[in-house]
Amino acid sequence: MTQDFRTIIEPFRIKAVESIPMLDGPTRYEALQRAGHNLFCLRAEEVTIDLLTDSGTGAMSSRQWAALMLGDESYAGSRSFFRFETAVRQLTGYAHIFPVHQGRAAERILARTILKPGQIVANNTHFDTTRANIEQAGAIALDLPTSRASQTRDATRFKGDMDVPALEELLAQKKTEVALVMLTLTNNAVGGQPVSMDNLEKVSQVCRRASVPFFLDAARFAENAWFIRTHEPGYQDWTLPAIAHKMFRLADGCTISAKKDGIVHIGGVLATQRQDWADLFRCEMILGEGFPTYGGLAGRDLETMAVGLEESLDADYLRYRVRSIAYFAEGLEKVGMPVVQPPGGHAVFVDAGAFLPHIPARQFPGQALAAAFYLEGGVRGVEVGSLMFPDSRLQLLRLALPRRVYTQAHIDYVIEVAERIVAKASLLKGYQIVHEPPFLRHFSATMQPFES
Ligand SMILES: Cc1ncc(COP(=O)(O)O)c(C=O)c1O
Structure with missing residues (x-):
């Protein structure tokens, strides 16, 4: 039985492929500026690994x-x-x-x-x-x-x-x-x-x-x-x-x-x-x-x-899905990024508040970390903290895994991006809002980082 092995194999083989954009650092920097530092406002073609959401982003069989x-x-x-x-x-x-x-x-x-x-x-x-x-x-x-x-x-x-x-x-x-x-x-x-x-x-x-x-x-x-x-x-x-x-x-x-x-x-x-x-x-x-x-x-x-x-109720699929999330969480913890425990079913939630203690909640540490993931490796996640919910007690970055889309190599790449961010964590800056709509502000607010 494949479940006795250490290696997670995707319980499917790939029949159609879609290329993903490979961007250099200056292009990512420009894209983030243009998007008002809000990752929702990026074009998908400006993203290498898109972990914004697991909603509607799965691969159909x-x-x-x-x-x-x-x-x-x-x-x-x-x-x-x-x-x-x-x-x-x-x-x-x-x-x-x-x-x-x-x-x-x-x-x-x-x-x-x-x-x-x-x-x-x-x-x-x-x-x-x-x-x-x-x-x-x-x-x-x-x-x-x-x-x-x-x-x-x-x-x-x-x-x-x-x-x-x-x-x-x-x-x-x-x-x-x-x-x-x-x-x-x-x-x-x-x-x-x-x-x-x-x-x-x-x-x-x-x-x-x-x-x-x-x-x-x-x-x-x-x-x-x-x-x-x-x-x-x-x-x-x-x-x-x-x-x-x-x-x-x-x-x-x-x-x-x-x-x-x-x-x-x-x-x-x-x-x-x-x-x-x-x-x-x-x-x-x-x-x-x-x-x-x-x-x-x-x-x-x-x-x-x-x-x-x-x-979605197939046991082989769910075993692979939940194990992939756990593998992702273990990898992030190993390189020094604290994640919410135990890992859940569709995403890894990084505890940005704990990871960036020098950025207070009102300066959105989850947003600072989201921007860092994008600038470092073209990875798009979403802040789940004071920007999304103004009274939030937690300051998280959610990295959601679309269903049946990314392989273990993609997850390893994101872990490597995280490792590079860990090395420069103390340099990351908080954010302030420049413009916000009357409700559900995280979707369209524009922001800018604090300068030191
Ligand atoms: C728990 C939960 N309920 C409801 C919704 C809303 O669903 P939809 O985005 O399809 O409108 C979502 C979407 O992310 C969700 O996660």
């Missing part, structure tokens, strides 16, 4: 490309919708299934249909678009992570869990104000940390007892299922689809950005067991996404999503 040709583009009732619906129903068990163009479209429909101003949504930690959609509806997005979530060196498992006593306390005091409880799998904002089945069961019980609806933000359901199988007692002999099915059945519905574990370039899902909510979703769908059997997507997209959702 030959099965998915073949499925694309089977797309039925009928406006209503297309064959591709039923193929998609069957795949999502097998995965989740939910009765009512809607395709949407991406995760935030599902969040928007959910927020606009079921939330009233002043109501509360509790989550282990809201992803930024989930929070923005809730707040846009006038409701309050409340994060209830456990205290372990912010301990970057605490290597215990399932740091993505929700703080159940805090949820019980909230429901004891404000039950009538809580419109929805959500669990984000895996918990992206705290380092891609998984949620245990034990926590899922407890949150589900608390919600059922209080008659409060419970949804999953299940963008990374497959990686979460893998962590349950490999680290939670009692699940070692379970199949991955059985674990995923159990996770979904504990909730009343889900939003999914299929750009992650669906391994597609665009697509998402909104699904629920509740007939009353499904009726509301259907009306809102037509206003913004389209007829409920295509939902802002082409029939071919529904076909590729159906295949991707199945492929």
